[in-house]
Amino acid sequence: MLAQYAVVLVDASGYLFRAYHALPKLTTSKGEATGALIGVLSMLRKLIDETAPAYIGVVFDAPGPTFRDAIYTEYKANRPPMPDELREQLDPLKAIIRAMGLPLIEIPEVEADDVIGTLATRAAQQGLRTLISTGDKDMAQLVDERITLINTMTDSLLDPAGVKTKFGVPPERIIDYLSLMGDSIDNIPGVPKCGPKTAVKWIEHYGDLDGVISHADEIKGKVGENLRAALDQLPLARELTTIKRDVTLDLAPTDLQPSPPDEETLRAWYERIESKRLLATLTEGERQDSASSSDGNGNTLGQSSTNQHALGRSQRPAADYQTILNQAEFDDWLERLRQAELFAFDTETNALDYMRADIVGISVAVDPHQAAYIPLAHDYPGAPDQLNRNQVLNALKPLLEDPERLKLGQNLKFDMSVCARAGITMQGIAHDTMLQSYVLDSTATRHDMDSLAKKYLDQDTIKFETVAGKGAKQLTFNQIPLETAAPYAAEDADVTLRLHQNLWPRIEAIPSLARVYREIEIPLVPVLSRIERTGVRIDSDELGAQSRALAERAAELEERAYAEAGGRFNMGSPKQIGAIFFDQLKLPVVAKTPKGAPSTSEAVLEKLAEDGYALPRLILEHRGVSKLRSTYTDKLPAMVNPQTGRVHTSYHQAVAATGRLSSSDPNLQNIPIRSEAGRRIRRAFIPEPGCRMLAADYSQIELRIMAHLSGDERLLAAFAAGQDIHRATAAEILGLQPEEVTNEQRRSAKAVNFGLIYGMSAFGLARQLGIERQEAQDYVDAYFARYPGVRVFMDKTREQARQDRYVETLFGRRLYLTNIGHSNHQLRSAAERTAINAPMQGTAADIIKRAMIQVDSWIRTEQPPVQMIMQVHDELVFEVAEEAADAVSSHICALMQGAAELAVPLLVEAGIGDNWDEAH
Missing domain, CATH: 3.40.50.1010 (5'-nuclease)
Incomplete structure (x- = not known):
């Protein structure tokens, strides 16, 4: 158990x-x-x-x-x-x-x-x-x-x-037992020739180690001689063993509460160690906001506990779950759904991909501990007759499409997309327990149904692997016998209903959280579903050409690296790299591993490259080129949906702690923008013939939020005047006129502006700018002297966070900071940095979500010739008819700029082009 x-x-x-x-x-x-x-x-x-x-x-x-x-x-x-x-x-x-x-x-x-x-x-x-x-x-x-x-x-x-049973002595005598035997591996002295049987016999006869020592003279034979010879060592053995x-x-x-996983870092590591098994489980983990391989409830495989039937499970109340196989039972439940003020709804499907998943069955619940599963497409040998799938869906369609009939689910975005594939446009999405948990406390737990049931209901749910198996032999839901499939599916609807009854009152008790939930997260669900299903067109031929060019560049970098090293070596081997760096080329040792060996970590490579050493720079560039190939130029063409001809990502609302959206399969957030190779990848994102790409991006939004939250007079004035904020900052700090500021001075000011938001120290600033630490500290001091409101805001925020243990965005979203009062300096400092950054990053996330909702509403109401196809960081990307591009661009910019009222103008910069890179 x-x-x-x-x-x-x-x-x-x-x-x-x-x-x-x-x-x-x-x-x-x-x-x-x-x-x-x-x-x-x-x-x-x-x-x-x-x-x-x-x-x-x-x-x-x-x-x-x-x-x-x-x-x-x-x-x-x-x-x-x-x-x-x-x-x-x-x-x-x-x-x-x-x-x-x-x-x-x-x-x-x-x-x-x-x-x-x-x-x-x-x-x-x-x-x-x-x-x-x-x-x-x-x-x-x-x-x-x-x-x-x-x-x-x-x-x-x-x-x-x-x-x-195993050792022959109870736990309280294990130290005595081990002391008598000694340990050759740890070199702990004991009694020579005293094995487990002898040690047990002595302890049973004399009680404990002290008893054995005090009766050493009574023990006969060679082993007794050995005991007496070892008496002086036994106290030492006991001390070492304890x-x-x-x-x-x-x-x-x-x-020791686990934190949400860093999916992107994990993916990079799993790709580097070439573990397909771990990558496969990570794919399931990233689909918290997508689906389990049957139902989309965020019950991600490998993230929450597996089959606990055989191991013992928490006691759950008796449940009344029905499997609906005849028309009369279905009609009864259909009437119950019509009469209900709110009902839980869940789909079971035969695939993870919302663009390919077909409905296998539907589960519903109206009252706690009562639920029904309606199987529609279980086709294993010997499966019982089931209701006609089309007839059931047609009967449910008026309910599901009625905005006045309120629905509840766990990760309903997946169910909405699956229903759309079946010709049903879901409306009336009132509640989502995944989002309730996320809004209530984004860091308290994972937000899949299994984790929520355990945390809030103290219930171990039936896990998908329990009914479907795992690995290569895992069944799709249509292959699972009803006697095991039905309880699993019905429990999903029941648990979702009971989670709502537990979570929603907690949110309602905090009005600011209720507003975030009602006005931002729930309205965003259908918006994201539409964006995902629209997808984005890519130029596979262009990516193929880029992939070949990257392969040539990688080969060129390898040859140059071999020339620098004086011979061929494995560019992925830290051991070989270390030997070449420090034994052969005598490069300076920047850092050491915990065991004292010179480190060849990425940070070390970057420092050596900054210091002008060619080989580290070549290795870093080679790694970057290889990652672009494996992650994008080779992978994206294989992800094109054959029915739509487009790539369809999955957006996740309940992953990033600050409220930001993330995406996977493909991850659009990590496509590089600063390198030429990264920008070339964006050129492969193209519109349909007769259309153009439109990218609208909030300009310096987090700095504008900082100006609003801090109320600093000089920052407010700079933004109000439409000044280049980095040039204005440099001018303020250096006592210059803006036109006198050099590009290098502007770059330093930009580093300070953004660095302070992310908690950068003077040491970090010095490293970034390549200057002495004291010079960087002087720069920071001068910044705060010119912008005293920023320092006051930061100090007040840290103090408020220590008192409340959370910080809030402008719209009331909370981020809890469990380590803000921690005695460990590193943990406490990290929490303090988060306290400063989270209100700005979280407010920016809230603003772009509000903008997405407003733009989507305009598109559905006015029906202009435009589709919203991507959200990346502070940017929205659209596909728009060529003749309407300029008018649509102006209207979208106005909507985005009106998504929040700040003390400074919200500025949106838009571009139009024949591909994403041109538009951005």
Whole structure:
């Protein structure tokens, strides 16, 4: 019953060595070792799927000596150094774990065991049940009624009875047991020739280690002689073996809440390590706002717990779920839906892609714990007769298209798009539990239905993998027998209804959040559905030509790199790069790895490239070119829908904590804009014949929001006068007239303007501008002296955030800051930077969402010859009839500029062209 554990602690260093020695030695096509890395990630994902913990800590041994080394200089002296191919995998592993949103812990001068022991003990003292994932027998000393071990290699659990069965002694005697035997791997002295049986026999007879020591003279034979010879060493062995439970930590077990994953970073890593399995699960994870492979409820595979039927589940109230197979039952439910003020609605489909998914069945609910599943297209051998799909959809169509009949769902955008494919234009979307959770607290939990049910209803829902299987053998929903499909589908509608009843009163209690929900997030659902289904046309031939050019450029960069290095090498191998950099070329060591080796991280490459070294610059450029090929020029043509001839992305409302939209498949937000190669990719986004591309972009919106929120007189005046804000800032700081400011001075002012919003320090500014730190500090000081309102705003915001533990956008959206009062300086500083940035970034997100709603309303009402086809950062992109382009552009700019009233003008810059790049 793994779901019963609130806290999960992972012995990550143990995971790493076990995976390295137990699993195949995998490498990428570039020669990078990945076997241990992928093994650890697989074990972690499996553990999280099976436990769905509220709190989780992934604990590594910190580099450097520990207190045990100080006690005994020969401690672990027999251990060989970490193999190079394993060491190469350590930093990528940690980066991926952090990107997964998992708290990663390394505490100097103690071992991971001690950190785990301290956290587990504190959790138990708080009444929290803790599961420790480890293969280390030493951890058995921690086991009690609230602390259990799990070995993920064997799926075996160790509770107090299990410890006694496995070792022959209870948990409280494990230290004595281990001290007597010693440990050759850790070089802990014990009693020679004292094995497990002897240790157990002595402890059973004499009670504990002290009893054995005090009766050493009674023990006969050679082993008795060995015991007496080892008496002076046994206290040391006990001290080395004992796991500390009182390590000084700046965090409590309840601080170990997982964060939303960084999907883009994860995708980049998974592509680099060439793991198709991990990429596939990430694709499911990114579809929180798209669909599960059956229903679109955001029940993403690999993100929430898997089959917990076999493992034990939370107790749920008795439910009355019906499977509708005859007309009379359907008619009864149809009448119930007609009479209901609000009903929960959910579709089950045969695909993830909303542009290809067909409806397999429909589930509905009106009252808690009562729901019905209407199967329509289950076609497995022996499937029972089902109601006619077209007749059922035609009967439901008037209800679904009636704006007065209010509907509720979980990620209803997916259902709306699927229904549109079936000829039904859904209206009356009143509530979406995914968005309710997101508006209530964007960082409290993931917003898929399974996670919400666990958090707000304390219910473990039926997981999709439970009914469909997983991997290559996973069934589509039409292949699943009704006896398992129907309860799963009906539960979705029931749980959605009950989540609404739990979440909506919480939102209504905070009027500002209710406004964000009612006026921004819910109205945006149909807008996004329409944009997604419209899609964007791309020029596959142009992308093919670009791909060939990029391949030639990559080959050229490789040859130049080989020439600089004096021979061929694997450009993806940190080990080979390090040898060339530091042994052969004698480049300066910028930073070191935790093990003390010279680092070849991307930050190091960038610094060396900035300092004029050719080879790091060539490697960086090669990586950028290769990423453009794999992510865009090769991939986009394969994503064209054969029916529409266009590419259809998925927009996610409930991912970014600040309220910004994100997108996937393809990710439109990450197409580069600053490089020429990136801009060329935008040239492949083209309109239909007779149309042009129109791009409308908010100009410096976050700086304008800063001026509004801070009320600084000079900033307000600069924007009111229509000045170039970066030139005006440089003029203010340097005491010049705007026309006297050089381009270099303007660039420095721009770095300050944007850097302050994102919490950049003087050190960061110095590095960005290539100047001394004191000069950068002087620049920052001068900025605040000229714009005192900005500093006052920042100071007040930090203080307000410390008091309220959240900040708000101009429209009332909240971002909670759990670490704003944290004793750890790094965590607290990061939260303070977020407190400054989030109101501006979140307000910008709210404004462009409001603009999308207004523009969409105008298009549907007036029906001008234009379609909204993309939203990217602060930009909206349209496809417009050529003859109407100028008039439409003027009207769209006016609508976007009217999306908010600020103390400074909102400026929208629009462009028209034959492709996206020309328009932008």
